[in-house]
Amino acid sequence: MSSALLNSKLVKAQASRLGFVACGLAKAEPVAESFAIRYRRWLDLDFCGEMDYMRRNVEMRLKPDLLVPGVRTIVSLAMNFMPSEHQPGISLYAQGKDYHDVLRERMQQLMQACGLEGRCFVDTAPVLERYWAWQSGVGIVTQSGLVAVPGYGPTVFLGELFLTQEADTYDEPLPDSLPEEVGWAKVCPALTPEGLDARLCISYQTIEHRGPLPDNLRLAATFYGCDRCLRATPQFAESHPTAEPAFQPSEALLQMAPDDWQNLTEEQYRSLFKGSAIKRAKYDGLKRNIERWLKHCKS
Ligand code: SF4
Known part of the structure; x- marks a missing residue:
């Protein structure tokens, strides 16, 4: 491990050059007790x-x-x-390419550009990413549980670097937002005062979720997410x-109409979603969702 302090201004400048809209540094201390209690409670509730x-x-x-030891x-x-x-x-x-791949690549470039030592994570390791943001x-962290970045709102992906270097400066949490009206x-029964109940989401x-959708699940607007x-x-x-082209949908995806979704073949699915996070739902899962969505669209 290098003994030199990490230059926070350099990291932020390089992060901006690589397309990140926000970058902040925190000391890698244990998560605050109030968050830890809330998280444990959320698990206890089976949410x-x-x-x-x-x-x-x-x-x-x-x-x-x-x-990450050290x-x-x-x-x-x-x-x-x-x-x-x-x-x-x-x-x-x-809508676009799988954010795991896009962010991981940029974060590796950032580590290389700044000589950083450690590991990078994008939603794939036991990390409380919203807490660290x-x-x-x-x-x-908004009342809906999303992270909103000033000037960009909640439409952001998050990633974290866990570094073994100490930084020259650390950032402070932003002041809490005004109570939301x-x-x-x-808006949604899944949003409870004790956090998001995933089972209702x-x-x-x-x-x-694998297997049949709950009978009462109504998909009126979207069939994925x-x-x-x-x-x-x-x-x-x-x-x-x-400004990131990777997150724009392809022309083929934009042109898909309800009838096209109804007749989606596995081959079309593979071609439409090559390199997309949607593959997580698998072809059968997507067809299951589309069927329910079309039922509600037509009713
Ligand atoms: S169902 Fe929709 S509105 Fe409700 S918590 Fe899930 S994503 Fe949010």
Whole structure:
């Protein structure tokens, strides 16, 4: 490990050059007790549904040093994903290429450009990414549970660098937002005062859940993911199209109409979603969602 302090201004300048819209540095200390209690309570309530991985490595999520021994600094990064046009059946975040690949590549470039030592994570390791985005001053955690970045709203992907170097300067969390005048229970029953109940969430059901959809699940707007709480978040007013071409939908995806979705073949699916995060739902899962969506579109 190098003994030189990490130059925070250099990291931020390079992050901006690589297309990140926000970058902040936090000390890699254990997660604040109030967040840890909330997280444990969320698990106790079974709000994670079938996402058993959320139950594993709880201590590792709360103590970064257990994930990356010797970690001193956590750099949180945000990239704007708001597409300029979109295919209405699909959540805004999934219109373009798989964000895991796009962010990981940029983060590796950032580590190389700044001589950083450590590891990078994009939604694939036991990391409380929203907590670190808040702790490093990248954004605020809204009442809907999303992270909103000033000037960009909640339409951002997050990634983290766990570095073994100490930084010359660390960022402070942003002040809490004003109380939001949104009746979240009316926006969606999955948004409870104790956090998101994934079992009631369309996004979870259409992406993570395997097997038949619950009988009462109504897919009126999208068949992959759900943007209702994203759009209802007051900071969504600050969202604007990204300059990142990777997050724009292809022409072929834009042109898909309800009848095309109904007749989607496996070959078309593979070609439309090559390099897309939508492959997570698999062909059968997507067809299951489309069937339910078409039923409600036509009713
Ligand atoms: S993604 Fe949709 S279903 Fe899930 S919490 Fe938000 S509004 Fe509710």
